[in-house]
Amino acid sequence: MHPARSVGRGLYLLTPDETDTGRLLARVEAVVGHAALLQYRNKAAQGALAREQVSALLPLCRERGVPLLVNDDWRLALACGADGAHLGEDDGDLRAARDALGADAILGASCYDSLPRARAAAASGADYLAFGAFFPSSTKPLARRATPELLREARQFGLPLVAIGGITPDNAGMVVEAGADLVAVISGVFDAPDPVAAAQAYHRTFRKTQEAN
Numbered sequence: 243m244h245p246a247r248s249v250g251r252g253l254y255l256l257t258p259d260e261t262d263t264g265r266l267l268a269r270v271e272a273v274v275g276h277a278a279l280l281q282y283r284n285k286a287a288q289g290a291l292a293r294e295q296v297s298a299l300l301p302l303c304r305e306r307g308v309p310l311l312v313n314d315d316w317r318l319a320l321a322c323g324a325d326g327a328h329l330g331e332d333d334g335d336l337r338a339a340r341d342a343l344g345a346d347a348i349l350g351a352s353c354y355d356s357l358p359r360a361r362a363a364a365a366s367g368a369d370y371l372a373f374g375a376f377f378p379s380s381t382k383p384l385a386r387r388a389t390p391e392l393l394r395e396a397r398q399f400g401l402p403l404v405a406i407g408g409i410t411p412d413n414a415g416m417v418v419e420a421g422a423d424l425v426a427v428i429s430g431v432f433d434a435p436d437p438v439a440a441a442q443a444y445h446r447t448f449r450k451t452q453e454a455n
């Protein structure tokens with residue numbers, strides 16, 4: 243069994259679809275210090291632009307001590323020297339990614355609403371298991387839905403659990419109480435009127451839940 247890399251606890255920030263690299267950097271720079279992990283996810287960028295953006299984000303993440311993962315494309319993560327990759331059901335084989343990236347890389351897996359998928363991902367070398375969507379998501383309106391009960395059951399795998407999908411500072415408590423170590427967020431931070439205040443508000447949820455238990 244692969245010894246899972248530590249991924250911390252708190253806010254797991256995913257980048258917005260931003261094609262202007264300078265603007266992407268500025269938006270991320272404002273909030274990345276409040277994140278435990280950053281995922282480069284940009285459905286509007288491929289090829290050279292995606293590579294340029296990962297390479298631009300990497301020094302910022304290193305400076306702030308925040309691991310940078312690449313969504314969908316472990317080869318891009320490897321080429322840029324990022325800290326890992328996140329793969330969903332259409333993004334290739336987890337075991338092949340683990341073999342190519344090595345034991346030190348952080349490898350995340352989308353499990354949607356499926357415990358069997360989570361079991362397979364854990365056996366294939368995932369460092370964390372992501373479930374969702376927990377709430378209606380403006381980013382992914384057609385996402386399958388998951389429940390807090392599923393998260394409780396997923397504790398059996400002994401890996402860090404990520405909750406994603408429509409998570410706001412107001413509803414995050416429900417998934418954190420159910421066992422989420424990280425809440426993965428795009429619009430709750432990047433579409434907020436004050437992204438820094440929003441990022442800080444997620445932190446308070448973790449603190450409150452810890453104090454209550």
Ligand SMILES: Cc1ncc(COP(=O)(O)OP(=O)(O)O)c(N)n1
Nearest residue numbers: 313328329330331352372404406426
């Ligand atoms: C942390 C995290 N969880 C889930 C996803 C979704 O991955 P996927 O199903 O491959 O969908 P896309 O993000 O590629 O649209 C994720 N990216 N990150």
Ligand SMILES: Cc1nc(C(=O)O)sc1CCOP(=O)(O)O
Nearest residue numbers: 374375379381407408427428429
């Ligand atoms: C990228 C993604 N994956 C999901 C899943 O359920 O697997 S939900 C989702 C969208 C996350 O964005 P927001 O925080 O804006 O809802």
Ligand SMILES: [Mg+2]
Nearest residue numbers: 314329330333
């Ligand atoms: Mg994907």
